[in-house]
Amino acid sequence: MILTCGAKTFCLTNRVSLPPFLAICVCCVVYFIIFISNLEKSPRRLELDDNLLTLEHSNYNATPQVTHPVSLKRSAETEQSLNRTEVKQTADINRWINIFVKNPSQLSVWDPATSPRTRNTTQQNTNKDFKSGRNDLRLTEAKVPGLFLHGNWHWTLTKRGEYDPAVYTPPAGELPAQRLPKAIIIGAGMCGTRAILEFLNLHPNIVAESREMNFFNDKQILDRGLAWYKASMPLSYSNQLTIEKxxxxxxxxxxxxxxxxxxxxxxxxxxxKDPVQRILTQAGKMIDRIGLHDGDPEHYERLYLNSKGSTPEVRNDSTTVVGGLYAQHLKRWLSYFPLHQVHVLEGGDLINQPAQEIHRLETFLGVPHIITSKNFVYNSTKGFYCLAPMYSLQRTKxxxxxxGVQHPHLKPWVxxxxxxxxxxxxxRFFALIGRKFNWDQEQIPSK
Ligand SMILES: Nc1ncnc2c1ncn2[C@@H]1O[C@H](COP(=O)(O)OS(=O)(=O)O)[C@@H](OP(=O)(O)O)[C@H]1O
Structure with a gap:
């Protein structure tokens, strides 16, 4: 309407005939629509832990060779704009990227013109995306390493820095797949499980699922079945080992x-680790979480002390306390698995000498010795070893x-x-494992 009126006025004042002018207007509108639809497909930044990778995209309706690099950086703006679905997608993307980082030689630029079968599959995915009204990045259904799709765009991951092919190469011609874990970090909570997972994940032959799956301990999750569990695992190659914690x-x-x-x-x-120190980690976390003061022991002492009677006792019904009864738990495991299938390490040793502990774990897991002390840097602010940058663009992690929470101070009698x-x-625990750790009161390191 507005367009016609405007055109009419323009034609009358400028003495131009209406049809050519309308044609120009229609062209402008069409151009405008194309411009808007391309805006929707413009590159989007994704959340990534490290500024490690470059993501490129090209429109397969246009010339596939034309790619537009997009640097990936964690940014507050991206995090805020992610809704729940997208966060899930981002987790998927991070899992894929984990594979790509480890398998750079498998990265390939997909040329749809020479790959008609893949194109058909991906076209279906694209249609599904449009039908469901979703406009997020789809990665999980992309079957070609290095490639995933968003609308009409295909994206290719390329990386800066890579494993030396002499250190790791994926099996030729193989596509990554999801596999059940071959190793599981079973606990104990608060003793350094996350550190082990992160450290082992440096290894090119190890692929770690970063979420705590809680699959085998929760009946409701267990009911989803092993197929669900397997489908929750990260992608890996057959010469890699999947781990979960x-x-x-x-x-x-x-x-x-x-x-x-x-x-x-x-x-x-x-x-x-020393079960008393383990309790202090839990108390420290509680203090940290709800902003208590070290001077409010009655709040966190409830985790381990029963002061109902006249004499306070250790609460042997509290999960915090029971979690440290290592012998009781290990006995159950040893009724299914032989001791040589359980690698026991001490939390304090892991803190003080991570490279040595990971070296032992590499032996236990049967993977080549690749992680060394060069992979760790001591961070004096944090008071712990952190992961050294692997590539020039990576930061210490x-x-x-x-x-590493602040532990509360225990009263001597407690x-x-x-x-x-x-x-x-x-x-009893030392007798079971045939080793002894220095967990006597005198040995407590002052935090
Ligand atoms: N390198 C490094 N950096 C930081 N923290 C380290 C590291 N190595 C071991 N640890 C110890 O890990 C303790 C937390 O254990 P978990 O990761 O098993 O906790 S959890 O069960 O997953 O909540 C945590 O306990 P607290 O120090 O009491 O917080 C750490 O001591």
Whole structure:
């Protein structure tokens, strides 16, 4: 309407005949629509841990060779604009990127003109996207390494820096697939499970699922079945080993049997630390989370002390306390798995000498020795070893702020009570594993 009126006025004042002018207007409108639709397909930034990769896209309706690099950086703006679905997509993307980082030689630019079969598949995905009204990046359905799709665009991941092919090469011609874990970090919670997962994930032959799946300890999740569990795992090649960590498995009644049913040859990793220090981690986390003061012990003491009677006792019904009864839990595991299938490491050793502990784990897992002390840098602010940058653009990566929390100070009599409580349990644990750790009160490092 507006267009016609405007055109009429323009024609009358300028003495131009109407049809050619209308044709120009229609062209402008068409051009405008094309411009808007291309805006929708313009590159979007994705959340990534490291400024490590370049994502390129090209429109396969246009010339596939024309690519537009997009640097990926974590940014507050991106994080805010992500809705829940997109966050899920981002997690998928990060999982893929994990594979790509480890398998750079498999990266390939997809040329739809020479790959008609893939194009058909991807076209279907694209249609599905449009039908469901979703306009997010789809990665999970892309079957070609290095490629994923968004609308009419195909995206190609390229990386800066890569593993030396002498160190790792994926099997020729193989596509990555999701596999059940061959090793599981079963616990114990608060003892360094995240550090082990992150450190092992440096290894090119190891692919770690970063989420705690809690599959074998939770009946409701277990009911989803092994196929669901497998489909939740990251992509890997056949010469890689998938690992998962869920610290709740260790104290779970059902987890040992269920994991045995999945794979009786699965390798189990158990990290333990002085159970009193473990309690302090839990108390420290509570203080941190709800902003308590060290001087408000009555709040966090409830985690481990029962002060209902006249004399306070250690609460042997609290999960915080029970979590440190290592012998009790390990016994259940050993009724399914032989001890040589369980690698036990001490949390303090992991903190002080991560490279040595990971070296032992590499032996246990049967992967080549690749991770060395060069992969770690001590961060004096954090008070822990962090991951050294692997590539020029990467920064040092420490574990999150919820690791290495400030521990509250225990009153001497409470400390005595806890050490006396755990001593016989620790003794049984040492007898089970055939090793002894220095978990006596005198040995407590001052934090
Ligand atoms: N390198 C490095 N950086 C940071 N933290 C490290 C590291 N290595 C081990 N740890 C110890 O990990 C403790 C937390 O254990 P988890 O990761 O098993 O906790 S959780 O169960 O997943 O919540 C955590 O316990 P707290 O120090 O008491 O917070 C750390 O001591």
């Amino acid at each position: 869920s610290p709740a498995y260790f104290s779970s009644w059902q987890a040992p049997a269920e994991i045995f049913n999945m794979d009786k040859a699965v390798k189990l990793i158990l990290v333990v 420490c574990l999150g702020d919820n690791k 400390s005595q009570l806890l050490y006396d409580f755990y001593r016989p349990h620790n003794k």
